[in-house]
Amino acid sequence: DAMVIQNPRYQVTQFGKPVTLSCSQTLNHNVMYWYQQKSSQAPKLLFHYYDKDFNNEADTPDNFQSRRPNTSFCFLDIRSPGLGDTAMYLCATSRDPTPPAFFGQGTRLTVV
Amino acid sequence: QQQVKQSPQSLIVQKGGISIINCAYENTAFDYFPWYQQFPGKGPALLIAIRPDVSEKKEGRFTISFNKSAKQFSLHIMDSQPGDSATYFCAATVTGNKLTFGGGTRVLVKP
Numbered sequence: 001d002a003m004v005i006q007n008p009r010y011q012v013t014q015f016g017k018p019v020t021l022s023c024s025q026t027l028n029h030n031v032m033y034w035y036q037q038k039s040s041q042a043p044k045l046l047f048h049y050y051d052k053d054f055n056n057e058a059d060t061p062d063n064f065q066s067r068r069p070n071t072s073f074c075f076l077d078i079r080s081p082g083l084g085d086t087a088m089y090l091c092a093t094s095r096d097p098t099p100p101a102f103f104g105q106g107t108r109l110t111v112v
Numbered sequence: 113q114q115q116v117k118q119s120p121q122s123l124i125v126q127k128g129g130i131s132i133i134n135c136a137y138e139n140t141a142f143d144y145f146p147w148y149q150q151f152p153g154k155g156p157a158l159l160i161a162i163r164p165d166v167s168e169k170k171e172g173r174f175t176i177s178f179n180k181s182a183k184q185f186s187l188h189i190m191d192s193q194p195g196d197s198a199t200y201f202c203a204a205t206v207t208g209n210k211l212t213f214g215g216g217t218r219v220l221v222k223p
Contacts, residue, residue, distance in 0.1 A: 041215075043156065092155075098207075099210075105155050106154065106155045
């Protein structure tokens with residue numbers, strides 16, 4: 001049974017058209033992460049939530065935002081996607097203070 | 113000082129052979145060293161992890177060797193199988209902080 005579920009699995013969006021990716025978890029973990037992974041690269045942390053506290057990485061573009069309405073759900077909003085935002089977006093969870101142990105299947109985003 | 117250097121970038125091994133992936137770090141504050149396995153089109157999965165108070169940890173065919181003085185750690189995949197073909201990432205962190213990933217190693221196990 002999937003424990004971290006990401007939707008959609010694949011998303012194609014036009015340059016500049018806002019897009020929202022979603023993540024849900026059944027683990028009741030208090031920490032949720034969003035990573036960006038480009039082809040043949042390691043995942044790069046965009047931000048994470050520790051409970052309701054939002055923690056943004058210093059180099060995450062302002063174009064990327066996130067919402068966590070409750071423990072189970074987290075959203076990644078890309079306000080004006082550029083071609084360089086084409087990537088796999090990964091959601092992960094952990095129970096603080098352990099590092100992420102459970103990743104979702106990812107959403108492969110293509111910006112055209 | 114936050115870097116984790118991983119080698120090789122890619123590895124081809126025959127079925128039944130041993131795959132060895134090495135990682136080196138600089139930050140002596142790191143206290144948790146996980147390895148992730150990622151199949152194409154999937155998210156990473158935590159494979160095995162070690163803390164610096166032990167020199168070796170084994171889970172099935174996967175073994176982490178840790179050398180604290182050399183600031184190096186490695187993953188050994190014994191009796192490699194075609195189903196082990198994947199990209200492997202080492203990582204390091206100070207507990208409670210974000211992961212620092214290595215660059216990844218693409219492993220191909222030939223039948």
